[in-house]
Amino acid sequence: MRWSRTGVGLAVVALCFALAVSGTAPEQQLTVYTSQTSYSLPALDRGGKSYVSVTDLLLPLGATKPILKGKEWKFALNKAEVRLTKGKEKATIGGKQVELGGKLLVENGRVMLPMVAVLPVLGRLLNTTVDYHQPARRLFVGNTFTRFTADFKNGEQPSLVLSFSQPVTVNEDHVEKRGILTHTDTTTLIFAKDPVVSDLKTQQYGDGAIQSLSFSEENGAALLTVTGNKQLQVVCSDDGNTITLQAQAPEVSAVPPPVRPSVPSTETQKRPLEFFVMIDPSHGGTDKGASFGGKLVEKDITLRLARELRKELEERGIAVRLLRESDVDLSLDRRAEITNEQRVGIYVALHAGRPGKGVRVYAPLLTDPQQPLAGRFLPWESAQSGAISRSQTVARAVSDELRKKGLTVTSLSMPLRPLNNIAAPAIAVELTPDEDDPQSLESQKRHNNVATAIALGIVQVRNQMEGRL
């Protein structure tokens, strides 16, 4: 009895300590953004691995509640049945096995999924693109992104105007002021519920009241941090589409302001609309594309090549987005819709197919050219009409670079979907197996050669577009 009392006492102390510690550490969370809503759910540590509740994750997306049948937990989403078994490292989704990257846990009737399994599971279940920013635990369903431009105005009262593509919410809880007594003040805007993304790391503005703007992501939120040597006033306007950070009015003082090094000569530094390339790894999910014998199918080759091309473009300072990151179904019309919504710089569709050898580069060809309608709308079937000459320029530049690499290149104009539905320069690049050897489509060296050449062609055209040549 005496021992058990001691044990209970120790347990209470340990519990209090644990509660105290957990109280100080911020709760880890995953945030999911969809076009209709956004929601956060706790990420729980279980044996060094992060877990999320299946119900919390999937119920808002329209899934049925998991039901225990025998040893299996079953639920459905988008007509696909999901079967999960406690302790197993694999799930069955729509009859196919998916690796979970850890054991499935069940705690008090709650099914817990390893965090690493979130992307493959959602990729299988949702008929749309799923983009997962893993380190920050931010999950974007269906290209739901809010982007922004920053407009810095220098003067007596320097200000930074952030214009967002969709309304954002920054209330008092989301504004943190830090470092009041230090040399540099920092204002951080935290966006927990808005899918704010950016390729911006840090933008320098000088050394005054507003010195730099940086973007980062952590713990299911996006952070915009502005540094300077004064506290800033944060004002939201334009129904949440604009946030202005402004230095307080200078106080009247007999002491002259300290002399500062000169700031950039332009009064206004405006970030132009960002140029980015949309890479479309064609096919995916149930649409396998061309088959090359065995398990080699077009949808896998295009995804691999897309990743290689992204790497090559990013190394050359060009922002890139992929239309699909995993093996998901995505209709051709949806691919065009996403591309048009995001106002891409250049769209590149990747394919693989027979016959022939080398690489084929396709520019769009309108089968029934129509005059654009008056006003803001373009006919869907000939949305490409306004961009077709630029598409041909891109196709020529890419073909030239491929030839420089010693590859056999065929350049053609073809009526392909979704190229004709895209209102921006668009091309398709098709790999063909060398000497009818399908394995050549998997060659890393070949992928690298082709990706490098496409990237060089795009850099050249981008420079022409921006008048750098």
Added chain:
Amino acid sequence: MIPRHFQITVALVLLAILISGVIIIHMTHKEEALTLQAAEAVPVAPIVGGRQEHIQLLLAYDEDQALRWRSADVFLPVDRNLRARETLRSVLAQYLQMPSPHPLAKGTDIKDVYFISDDTMIVDTTAAFADGHPSGILLEELTLASLIETLTANVPGIAKVKFLVDGKERETLAGHADLMSFYQTAVVHELAKEFE
């Protein structure tokens, strides 16, 4: 008394005969099914009443990635719709024979063709035409260019063509070539030139 080893031998022989019989029946049924399937895949014979004409077909050759004109003697009716259908079928017949310069799936056929205006034609194909078509940009475009060019060469006055699959619209032929749009025959003519 029959020796035991003799009984076993007889039983094994009887079992072997039984198994052989089952296998033979199964193979016969399979062969019959294949024969029937092949017979169904053969295009319908020309309509009686048409007259034989010497026409030009633009055929796809996969190995050379080319389109080439070939002549053929085909029974063609006078009616414009039927003439268009038989012209298209004569192209498909070339692709369905063995060996084929541009293999298409068994069951590929033209279900119907009809004009929605003087110069605009709808071609309704069987499901096998699209479902069994080899996937690939070039292979699909060669099929469409071959059909449209042959059609305009033998049925005058067609300016636009659209393809349906089993009576319905489909996004693409086999993942690439556009089937949603109307094809202007003049545009296809320019495209076909690149492969001739």
